[in-house]
Amino acid sequence: MNKRLEEIFKTRKIIFEDLKVNLNSNVDIEEGEFISKIIKSINPKKTLEIGCAQGISSLFICDALNGAAHHTILDPNQTSEWQCVGIRNLKHAGYSNFDLIEKGSEIGLPELLDKNVKFDLIFIDGWHTFDHTLVDMFYSIKLLNIGGILIVDDVGMRGVRKAVNYFYNFPNINFFGSTGKLKKTRSRMIFDFLKQSLKPFVFLTGNRIASEIFNPDIRHRNTKLEASMVALKKISDEQVPWNWFKEF
Numbered sequence: 309m310n311k312r313l314e315e316i317f318k319t320r321k322i323i324f325e326d327l328k329v330n331l332n333s334n335v336d337i338e339e340g341e342f343i344s345k346i347i348k349s350i351n352p353k354k355t356l357e358i359g360c361a362q363g364i365s366s367l368f369i370c371d372a373l374n375g376a377a378h379h380t381i382l383d384p385n386q387t388s389e390w391q392c393v394g395i396r397n398l399k400h401a402g403y404s405n406f407d408l409i410e411k412g413s414e415i416g417l418p419e420l421l422d423k424n425v426k427f428d429l430i431f432i433d434g435w436h437t438f439d440h441t442l443v444d445m446f447y448s449i450k451l452l453n454i455g456g457i458l459i460v461d462d463v464g465m466r467g468v469r470k471a472v473n474y475f476y477n478f479p480n481i482n483f484f485g486s487t488g489k490l491k492k493t494r495s496r497m498i499f500d501f502l503k504q505s506l507k508p509f510v511f512l513t514g515n516r517i518a519s520e521i522f523n524p525d526i527r528h529r530n531t532k533l534e535a536s537m538v539a540l541k542k543i544s545d546e547q548v549p550w551n552w553f554k555e556f
C-alpha cells in the first residue's frame with residue numbers, strides 16, 4: 309500500500325494544507341487489495357473507474373498500475389460534492405497517469421463506446437440503484453477487451469446485486485473472484501430464515517412453485533456472489549440473441 313493510503317487509513321482523515329476531511333464512502337483495505345492483486349495479475353494497459361469520491365479506490369488502482377497504464381475516472385460530482393479530494397489525493401501521491409471525466413456514467417460510458425475506446429479492467433462504484441448499475445454493467449461489458457475484468461463494489465446492495473445476477477448469466481461472462489462479507493440487511497436475514505424454515509411446507513404447494521422459490525441455479529449463483537465485491541471476466545465478444553432471457 310502506498311504511503312498516502314497508509315496515512316489515510318491510519319488517521320481516517322484526509323489532510324491537505326488547506327483542507328481536512330473525514331474519510332468516507334470508500335472501499336476498505338481488503339477490497340482495495342483485492343483490486344490491486346487483480347491489476348498486478350493481468351497487467352492492464354487501460355483501466356476505467358466509475359465513482360471516485362475521495363479517491364481511495366483510485367489510489368489503490370494507480371498504485372497497482374505503477375505508471376504502466378492509463379486510468380480514466382468518471383464522476384459527475386468530483387468538484388461539486390467532493391471538493392476534488394479524489395483527484396487531489398492522486399496528485400498528492402505523485403500520480404499523473406489518469407484523467408477525470410466529470411460526467412455521469414450514463415453519459416460518459418456511451419461516449420467512450422462511441423470513440424471505440426477499450427479497457428482491460430473496469431471498476432464500478434457509482435450510483436448504486438438497479439437501473440444505474442445495469443447501465444454501468446451493460447456499457448462496461450461492451451467497453452472491455454476480451455479477457456478483461458469487471459469489478460463491481462457493494463454487491464450486498466439489492467439493486468447492485470440484481471444487476472450482477474442478471475449479467476452473471478451472460479454466456480460470455482465468467483466468475484473471476486470475490487472478496488468481503490456480504491452485509492445482509494435485517495429484513496434479508498429474516499426473509500432467508502423464513503424461507504429456509506418454510507421449505508418443507510412450500511414443497512406441499514407443488515413442484516413448480518417450489519422450484520421457482522428454491523431454483524438451484526439461483527441458489528448456486530447467489531452463493532458464489534455472496535461477497536461485498538465481485539470480479540467477472542469477459543471471455544468473448546459474443547452477444548446474447550435478441551430474445552435471450554434467463555431468470556435472475
Ligand SMILES: C[S@@+](CC[C@H](N)C(=O)[O-])C[C@H]1O[C@@H](n2cnc3c(N)ncnc32)[C@H](O)[C@@H]1O
Pocket residue numbers: 333334335358359360361362363364365366382383384385386389390411412413414433434435
Ligand atoms: C461510493 S462513492 C465511490 C467511492 C470510491 N470508489 C472509493 O472507494 O473511494 C460513489 C461515487 O459515485 C459518484 N457518482 C454518483 N453518481 C454517478 C454517476 N451517475 N456516474 C458516475 N459516478 C457517479 C459519486 O459522486 C461518488 O463519488
